[in-house]
Amino acid sequence: MTPADLSLTVLHAVRRAVDDGALRVDVPPFVKVERARPGGAGEYASNIALTLARSAGRTALDVAGILEERLRGAPGLRGVEITGPGFLNFSLRRDAGGELVSAVLAAGSGYGSGTALAGTTVRFAAPAEPRAALVTETVVRLLRTQGAEAGFGGAGRIHVRPGAYEPEALGVDAARWALLRPAPQDRPLDGPPLLVQHERNPLFRVRYAYARVRRLLVNGEQLGFAPRYETPVDAPALLGALGDHPVVLLAAARHRAPDRVARHLEATADALLAFQHTVLPLGDEKPSAAHRSRLALAEAAGTVLAGGLSVLGISAPDRI
Structure with missing residues (x-):
């Protein structure tokens, strides 16, 4: 179960609660789900009960309890826990990794696209x-990935x-990263360090991580096995x-902040580079379901990585 799937699952629970009369609120267009904070329960959390409490005329804990009842047994969920003043915390099934990997590979470069902003029209004056x-x-490209109609021709501006x-x-590639990686209100990055092929260069790490994946796939084929998620991966x-x-x-897309994508690509690349050494068999080890x-x-x-770089207009080379 991906966060997008989880968001829809919670939204459906809200809609069911409204349909059966347990809640009297306007169903929101989107439910925000985020990684559980340190000390929290489960992998993900949502404050939807706190958001709906006032309009429902009930406490957030009451709303959370109503939604928790309708989330029990939902596909992909191992458990739902209510914490604090009414936060919903979600634990995913142990095999949720297989569902996530399947969802990514099925969607390809379109993974992460959605319809949360469908019906939204945004027009920018050409800077x-x-x-x-x-x-x-x-x-504009980010907004379109989320279903918005976006382009140029209006009075809106990004400063x-x-x-x-x-x-x-x-x-x-380096020129775009130098301008898109910092937040729009911050100074651009110094360009020459982005040309250095070294781990201190975040652009290099992101593109190198993608190239390592391509090499792993080639090496796996040479060893006689193909990628297939069969057993949980730690x-x-x-x-x-x-x-x-x-x-x-x-x-x-919502915050008009491409730098968020760049930072996330860095985190993804770092996690992949720390993991990649476990992928192929070592020595005389035979390929297994784990591999x-x-x-x-x-x-x-x-x-x-390739999809995120594409959104930023940056290439993902097979070799680097």
Whole structure:
């Protein structure tokens, strides 16, 4: 179960509660689900009960209890717990990793796209300043991934600090990263360090992580096995990063913040690079279901990295 799936599951529980008269509220268009904070229960949490409590005329704990009843036994959920003033905390089934990997590979580069912003129309005035133009172009792409109708021709503007776009000196990929990785209100990154092939260079790490996935797939084929998720993989950081990808894309679109995608790609790359050493058999070890599952997870990570880079207009090379 992905965060997007979980969001829809909770939304359906709200709708059922309204339909059967347990709650008298307007059904929201979207339910926010995020990673559980340290000390919380489960993997994900939502404050939807607190959000609905006032309009429902009930306490948040009452609303949370109503929703918890309708979430019991939902596919992909191992448990739902109410904490604090009315937060819903979700534990996923142990085999949820297989569902996540399957969802990523089935969607391909479109993983993370959705319809949360369907019916929204956004028009931007064409900015004259190069960095503002680049950020706005990327925001338009992000909005479209979430179902919004976005483009140029209106009066809306995105305000960014000026920064030269220098593809002639840096190449397109480094030039775009230098302007999109910082938040729009922050200064652009210094360009020359982005050309250095070193782990201190975050752009290099992200693109290298993708290239490593491509190499792992080739090496797996040479060893006679293909990616197939058959058994649970103990890689919480990587699975968490993949599961968060749809939430990050939606948040980046809502807040007009491509830097959120870039930061998430860095986190995904770091998790993949820490995990990649476990993927292939070592020495005389024979390929097993564990290796096939790890390779499938690595392939899913590469899919997310390539898709995220594409949203930013940056290439994902097979070799680097």
